[in-house]
Amino acid sequence: MTDTIPRLLRDAADRFGGAPAYVEGDRVLPFTQLHDLVRATAAGYRARGLEPGGRVVVWAPNSINWVVAALAVSYAGGTLVPVNSRYTGHEVADVVDRTGATLVLVADGFLGRTQVADLRAASDLARVADIIEITDLDAVAVPAGDLGVIDGVADAVSPDDVADILFTSGTTGRSKGAMSAHRQTIGVAMAWAELGGVRSEDRYLVVNPFFHSFGYKIGIVVGLLTGATLYPVATFDLDETMALIETAQISLLPGAPTIYQSLLNAPGRTDRDLSSLRLAVTGAAVVPVVLIERMRAPAPEGLGIDQVVTAFGMTEAVVATMCREDDSAETVATTCGRAIPGMEARIDAPDGEAGELLLRGDYVMLGYLDDPAATAEAIDADGWLHTGDVGTLDEAGNLRITDRLKDMYISGGFNVYPAEVEQALARLDGVADVAVVGVPDERMGEVGKAYVVRTDPGPTTGLTAEAVVAFCKERLANFKVPRHVEFVDGLPRNLSGKVLKTQLRSS
Known part of the structure; x- marks a missing residue:
């Protein structure tokens, strides 16, 4: 098994050669050229101060350049630190400072924002040697004749070296960086690809963001393992997605349930030929049985996808359980499947409970x-990861998630931790107390609802729902911003002072 990302990249270039690794608009990048670009970019990183073990933050949406920029980090012996493309400058600065990143790659101007200026305003970036515009990687690359040293650096990377640090918020509201070794990042991608039957002739539309483990490990790394051609999507547009599926004959489309619900309900879907789709992997939220049935049903009633499976994963374990091809629609929709090879799952409770x-x-x-x-x-001490999720395992080993120990909710496929939102709102003038919970939403699965106690409860108070939302938008990524705000006289609490969020959800 190829056990480091640099060796995997080199192996993919040897195995798949001139076959297309990526297609983005009119740009087609073969595996051999991908390897060449990564080598040259990695040498450029080294020239800018990146040493083996150093960290590089990538803050940008999906693109071919994101792939080159990220793989070059590994090729230079560094550790990749992807961050959410919709994060604010304050959120990214926190990650940059805590990791001591040497380089930061940015898509300045994405979504009309000023990322570089926002980042500099949030931190002095004391340990950052350079901020690099991700669309200008050519300016970073070192000429081909000067790449001998960087190949030696790549060869020295160990399977046990830390390949990536993916940040996930904790219930305290402060993000935590989950570290994975090269052997783990590659191994979990291989297990997923084998269960899904991914092959070199597949055309894989990557809607999942590369900064997420699903887009990076189950997207980029799976492509290197299998030779599938990846089509990165920077922002999800329904009409453009359907057009791309039709014209490029897309066969793989993993994603959150909202992706498929949007496709099924899209005006004009029946006028499109989406019959090339053969594999869909979903999860991250409750999946209605009828959605799985419609995904599998032939057009025009459904999407006609041959294989639809669900899975369970988290940043700390990427993919842990997964359904199999012959599972029923009921099993796929109501469970997360069985443990994948190399993983174990158990419930910390008596059998059946x-x-x-x-x-x-x-x-x-x-x-x-x-x-x-x-x-x-x-x-x-026994190596068991305590997930904070409550569930059951049936006789076949299929996992069913029934509740959460934590208050985290999932909005459009992204985890949202209320404590982080509450900490932000606590800084808003006029807020005396606040609690955030997830509430059902037909399109997003769940969205945030903020229960706010004003410092001035009178009718002339200046604090409005619009002001609460606007304050959050300045400080938090969009998916974390509450969609609903309710002003209350007080929050329900137990005798120890803990907010009774179950009571809020049922109100």
Whole structure:
């Protein structure tokens, strides 16, 4: 098995040669050229101060340049730190400072924002040697004749070196960096690809963002393993997505349930030929049985996707369970499948009862960056990862998630941790107390609802729902911003002072 990302990249160039690795608009990038660009960019990183073990933050939407920029980090012996393309400058600056990143790659101007200026305003970036515009990688690249040293650096990368640090918020509101080794990032991608039957002739539309483990490991790394051609999508547009599926004959389309619901309800869908779709993998939220049935049903009633499966994963373990090709629609919709090879799942409760889901195996993270206490709390002495999710396992080993120990909710496929939103709102003038919960939403699965206690409860107060939302938009990524605001006289609490969020959700 190819056990480091640099060796995987080189192996993919040898195996798949001139076959297209990526297609983005009119740009087609073969595997051999991908390898060449990554080598040259990695050498450029080294010239700008990146040493083996150094960290590089990538803050940008999906693109071929994102792939080159990220793979070059590994090729230079560094550690990739992807961040959400919709994060604010304050959120990214926190990650940059905590990782001590040497380089930051940015898509300045994405969504009409000023990322570089926002980042500099939020931090002095004391340890950053350079901020690089991701669309200008040619200016970073080193000429081909000067690449001998960087090939040696790539060869020295070990399977146990930290390949990536993906940040996930904790219930305290402060993000934690989950570290994975090269062997883990590659191994989990291989397990997923084998269960899904991904092959070189597949055309894979990557709607999942590359900064997420699903887009990076189950997208980019799967492509290198299988030779599938990836089509990166920067922002999801329904009409453009349907047109691309039709014209490019897309065969793979993993994503959150909202993607498929949008396709099924799209005006003009029946006028499109989407019959090339053969594999869809979904999860991250409750999936209605009828959605799976419609995804599998032939057109015009459905999407006619041959294989539809669900899976369970998290940043700390990427993919832990997955349905199989011959599972029924009921099994796919109501469970997350069985443990994948290399992983174990058990419930911390007597047989047949619901309890906390524990995971153990090859793909559980190495630990949280610079946080041994949080690591010890998450992974016990026997190697079991305590997920914070409550579920059951049936006789066949299929996992059913029934509740959450944490207050996290999932909006459009992204985890949202209310404590982080609450901490932001606590800084808003006029807020005396606040609690955020997830509430059902037909399109997004769940969205945030903020219950706000004003410091001035009188009718002349200046604090409005619009002001609450606007304040959040300045400080938080869009998917974290509450969609609903309700002003209340007080929050329900138990005797220890904890907010009774179950009571809020049922109100």
